[in-house]
Amino acid sequence: MSLWTHFNILNYLADIVDILIVTYVIYKVIMIIRGTKAVQLAKGILVIIAVWFLSSLFQLRTLEWILNNAITYGLFAIIVIFQPELRRVLEQLGRGRLFIKGTLVEEEHKQIADAIVNATSYMAKRRIGALMSIERKTGLNDYIETGIQLNGNLTSQLLINIFIPNTPLHDGAVIIRGNEVVAAACYLPLSESPFISKELGTRHRAAMGVSEVTDSLTVVVSEETGGITVTKNGEMFRDISEERLREMLQRELDESENQPTVHWNWRGKHNG
Structure with a gap:
């Protein structure tokens, strides 16, 4: 084999490695955002x-000129718009996590579900009103900005402490992202659906409202009855048991990007 042939083979291998690295980096960035x-x-x-x-x-010259300028100056806008995501990429790169598995492992999913179920059970038995919205594919940053940012590790103790009556953060919603309590005392959009039972209050309307405009999963504890309610995709499921809540949370957290949407068959009252 000649030196030139050997050099060409090395170039081909370098191109392949280059393409694989770029592909993997793009994939990890997509997973992060x-x-x-x-x-x-x-x-x-x-x-x-x-x-x-x-x-x-x-050759639509006017439209092309407008878009050329929009793209040129849009690069600066992208930096501002994607600032939270760019920060996440840099943080994960600094922690050495950009090139390892980016999704939460099954054990972490179980810990998240346990924290939410334990807190819900505690508050339901004592009729402490609570509203917890779990972010999924659609970002909840607009609602996070209306509350007090916490960025604390998700634990049942933290959730319970937030919703203790007459404390500064108990009024409003808690927003959960992964294994982190991002913010508390957040305002969620109220549903205007005429099909919601008149006996339900603001918490339930807020839970229904956010489920109508995002794919979040929201858990409500009634202050009057201690009943547990779950809303998702514009549907409300009332009187959910602790076991059902745990099963739902774990399956929703484990659901991957390519899996079809799970249609739940809940026992209990349904208000759509």
Whole structure:
């Protein structure tokens, strides 16, 4: 084998390694921004690029000029818009976690479910009102900004302490992201659905409201009855048992990107 042939083989191998590394980095970045509003923004950017390509192809000069300027100055806007996601990437890179498994392992899912169920059970037995929204694919940053940011590790003790009556943070919703309590005393949009029972209060309407505009999973503890309610995708399921709640949380947390949506068959009252 000649030296030139050997050099070409090394170049091919270098190209392959280069492509694999770039592909893996892009994949990890996608995994990091998944679950935030950056996904919807990225889709919007792809639409703009597609329109720009078509305007160039069909020689639509005015539209092409507008999009050229939008893309040029849009790079600065992207840095501002994606600032939380860029910070997450840099944080994970600094911790050495960018190149390891990015999703929470099954044991961590169990710990998250246990923390929420234990706190819910404690508060339900004592009729302590609570409202907890769990972020999934759609980001809840708009609602996080309305509350007090905590960024604390998710534990049942922390959740219980937040909702103790007459404490500064008990009024409003807690937002949970992964194994972290991101914020408390958050305001969620109230549902205007006429099908919600009149006996239900603001917490239930807020839980239904956020489920209508996001894919979050929201748990409510009634202050009047101690009943546990879950809302998801614009549906409300009342009188959920602790076992059912635990099963739901674990299955929702374990659900991967490519799995179909799970349709739950709950025992209890249903108000859609």
